[in-house]
Amino acid sequence: MSLKLNTSMALVKPDAQPLSSKQKGAVALGTSGLFILLLALLNTSFPHQGLFLTLALGLITLGVVLFTHDLYLNKHEGIKNDGVWFKAITSRGTISWILGIVLTLFYIVLYFYPNLLGLASDGGENTGLVGLFDPLSKLLSGNPASQWFVYGTLYTLAITIFGYKFILKYRHNRYEKLRTMSVMFFQLGFAFLIPEFMSRLNESPNYNLPYYDLKSIWPLNYYLFDQWSVNGFLSSGTLGLSMLIFGIVSIFIITPILTYKYGKRWYCSWVCGCGGLAETAGDSFRQLSDKSLKAWKLERWLIHTVLVFSVIMTTAVIYTYLGRDPSRYWLTQNVFLTGVGVLLTLVFTLVMIFKRHSLGKDARYGAIGYFVIIASLFAMHYTGTTDKIFLIKASSLRSAYGLYIGSIFSGVIGTGFYPIFGSRVWCRFGCPMAAILGFQQRLFSKFRITTNGGQCISCGNCSTYCEMGIDVRAYAQKGENIVRSSCVGCGICSAVCPRGVLKLENDTMKGRINSNEILLGNDVDLMDLVNKK
């Protein structure tokens, strides 16, 4: 599907629904709030920063809430996609390009030029936008704000207010309501408040906790095992140690168990912050994802490459700060590297023995290819004489990953391009955590989307509104269960289906992947004859 649509490039299409007067008022309120932030960005010094910050965030919230009420509460409960492809903002009109570019620029400034946002250098006072957030930051953690605090606050605000909008939009659907309340809770509590309180603890000399969002699991949280982070945990007593252990347990124990029982959705659309933003603030853009077969192929190569990159990078980083002397600490460079090698070989061998028939040809080749690459890197390390593990210095690997994947991919492209590529670009093409969860979901999970016999009418609402670009209809019209590694289980395909064909379910592994040529409704003998052939 090309990015070009039939809709005009005008800001507003001539026959789009005009805003009601209440909606115009709400837009005015929200824009005023944003304008205060803009003034702050332009280095206006407000007399009562706390007051103006409250005013700005309050006006934005009020604007979204009032707009939402007028948009949904006067109508019946039900699917609310009227005019999605007529509005410039949701169909790649001029305004969505502007929004995409503004968001992208914001991310570039945030990651690479925080001083432009007013971040103090060398112990000075914050000014500008960062300065405006000082009162809130001091209230929570006792410290002045940073660019990350500003970002975190706006991020959390976006999930909360657009989560409220999402809940009203889908108020007939309990799955959607519960799921959204869950992401709002985890964002507000785990990503925003708890880390601030942790930094309160750091006021005591006994604690030196790193910033840690407990729900952000490695490898999404790629800096969790950096030296400064691990040192921080280890120098923060039992609490620090338990947090580090929780970080390890969450990826190696909690994640596989929950993914086995519920699919990757337990994380991607119920807990994760990236997913949370995509599902709430990004909901208006979910239909923009690319459903072509080409995009699917690109997705499979890209996301697994990022995963391999993150595994190599993390291994190299940990390796460099471990000691060599087993008498000082049991976990030495050699023990660690052997452990990683054994683990990867084990996973690879078990999958190739038990699940190779579930993998497509290209997936099999990809897996073998990556295994060979990693194995040869290990071999070169053991036979080589260089200090550098894996050819490149670990620190270079780490900073390249942080720059290209952590900042540019997940932030600038992943979120900045919401209005152009849809809301889950990062989750679909880049997130290494999604790759691990998806790998397990595809091979070893009870989750699937079942189809209702022969009821599909191939209308395509499911595919259109799949934010992950899955061509759901291709399965539904064949009466085939949808078992795809990328599915985040948002449940929207099931919600928008006008014939009640799709259902997210956890059931036994047996017969999970079915394939029917002839659908229910036709002669039973014919179904047997053709489907069992």
Add this chain to the structure above:
Amino acid sequence: MEHIVIIGNGIAGVTAARHIRKNSDKKITIISTETPFFFSRTALMYVYMGHMTFEQTQPYENWFWKKNRIDLKQGFVNHITPENKMLHLDDGSTIHYDKLIIATGSKPNKFGWPGQDLKGVTGLYHKQDLENLEIYAPNNKVCQRAVIVGGGLIGVELAEMLNTRNIPVTFLVRESGFWGNVLPEGDSKMITQHIISHGIDLRLNSNLKEIKADENGTVKSIVIAETNEEIPCNLVGLTPGVSPNIDFLKDSGIKTHRGVIVNRYLETNVEAVYAIGDCAEQEEAIGRRKPVEAVWYTGRMMGETLAQTICGNRMKYNPGHWFNSAKFFDIEYQTYGWVSSKPSDHEVHFHWEHNDKTKCITLAYHKTERTLLGINTFGIRMGHEVFDRWLTEKRDIDFVIDHLAEANFDPEFYAHFENDIKKAYLKNYDTVNL
């Protein structure tokens, strides 16, 4: 190589083509006037409503056809000469076939109303109808009121469509309740109320007398037969059902009645010519099914079956238990088996309705044998496989009431109503059997 030519690129023709390709290496050509590529007719409404782009109604990407060696030809077949197996197109070209599949679908019914061919009068069937709607009803300034004639599934879709653009709609329905010739009274009543609650001016027991034109030959108003009331409007949607689109078969020697007459093997009276989908008429009705079934699902099933025959595995068209589905504004509807609008002596109905008037079910069962005959379910999704199995196993109504939860297909965490339904059933049972 044997050349299979299919006229019509709807669900029936395309399903046949796909399955023939799967099972053989024959040359396949699909001819259509309407669009270059297959699209889902049932999704046309979502294009007008702005839920989807037209491209998104196409279930296969454009490269699919070439890759699967299914030739697509845009053209109109004027007539057929079976004696030399030739199709004659309106551009003067001819195509030779070895086997011909007629899958030309339907055209909207018109009953000779004065003014039925005016500008601004449209059905809702073809892609061209959608283009007409964009001309005569793009918004409520151009179209200050629309009138829809015919209270069936297409009529209510059109009402929902126009409603999304804030165009006032008057909806003329012949029966005393919406879709009253298909739905039992309780079901029909709830849907009637739901349609009205969306602001539709629903006129029951009303027929169209005539459509009046302005000086440009465009719709100006309509007159209701019963009351002689004249209603000014800019668009008239005619949706009183469809009939087979087979005019081009006149004088071909292929036997037609309402549709193309076929036997259970979907063969016409002419050798090597078959008909499937909306345009086919069974010479003898199958069970309680109508001889002409203009339904998405039956079109698909005929396509699946005929492909077997064409590929050398001669097979009867043998549909299983009846099923269908629709959506009335916000209320989804599914049906399995048969629920009559006016039950005969041996058919008993149990009807349950939720207080919020968006959910109800009607179960039909045999009076003496108590076996399940069918279910209409509104606002609660039910599993096709489960009901299909229960109908085959001839389960009795008490079993069905007891096991209703097994059939539930609603999304996770949805409220369940099986206990309410059972209570209502037992209460009803007591009164019936006192």
